[in-house]
Amino acid sequence: MHDELDELEPIDHLLGAHLQEKLSGQLGRAAAAFEAQQQRAARARTRRAWIFASVPAAIAAALLIALAMPHSTARTGETGVANAAKPTIDETTWYRDLDAGTILVQRDGKLYPVRQIRRQMVQETDWFDPQEKARIRVTVPREHMVYVGMQPY
């Protein structure tokens, strides 16, 4: 048995000192890594809590605006307010065309070359009620393909 300290021999000292020298530098790494992981997890929990708290708030705000919209329109009609005070709707569309290459289309048993154009659009509708100072802006991205026939040579 080597459980008694007074039985230690030079080989025990040698091995003990060697392993301490080799491995002591690694002590504390696991604790530090665990602490760092806990901090990351805490930050992630905080972010989630903010998201969970802000989503109902955003929904509530959107509902308030949505409820305000028909109400103000009806009042405008009833009271006959001037055109300047009526809600305005602005629609803006941005688009760009991207060349998507040439394909062959079969028609009446013949193949015709057709240019494919990918049209990407962003349609923005801006609704503003000057009386209520309420604004709703809806942005809708769209994409569709346009085929343009080509003259075969």
Next chain:
Amino acid sequence: MRRPRLAEPLVSQETLESLVQRAQRGDAAAFAALIGRYERTALAIAYARLGDAEAAGDAVQEALLKAWQSLRTLDEPARFAGWLAQIVRNMATDHQRRRQRQRADAGSVEPASLDTPPAELARQERRAAIDAALAALDEVARQIVTLRYFDNLPSREIAALVGLSPAAVDMRLSRARAELRTILDPSTDAPASGGW
């Protein structure tokens, strides 16, 4: 060398079980205490498999994080040490495989610099000789040696970790010490390099 704690373990079994149970309920402070208690044990086990202190540190770090994530799967809190030891062994095996692939890619080891002072060179040679002597042992014997000499564990605790009886641990330790003494005896030939 750290003062041995062979006679009185730092954490009693009752405290250990309550720490594990608290950690299982998500108490990070309790798990941090368990890390403090078992980091040396885990390092000893990983080093016995890998033979590289840095890699052993990496494996232990990953193993303890994995243990925290899967702590709820441990049915018997009293068996925490053995359960953790197995995670450390598995993680060390993964590192070993990765290292073998990296070695195959990296090629040969860098030789010692010509500017190294003779005394430092002698120390390096001595360290290399001890490493080679440890590498010549089988892995169970190496685990017993590292657990005894780095973690100062009593035979009873080593036995629980390596799956042997305390008497068998004593016998293996005695044999390993004799082998190491023979290999490291300066009167004998230079130690053969082992395959860790």
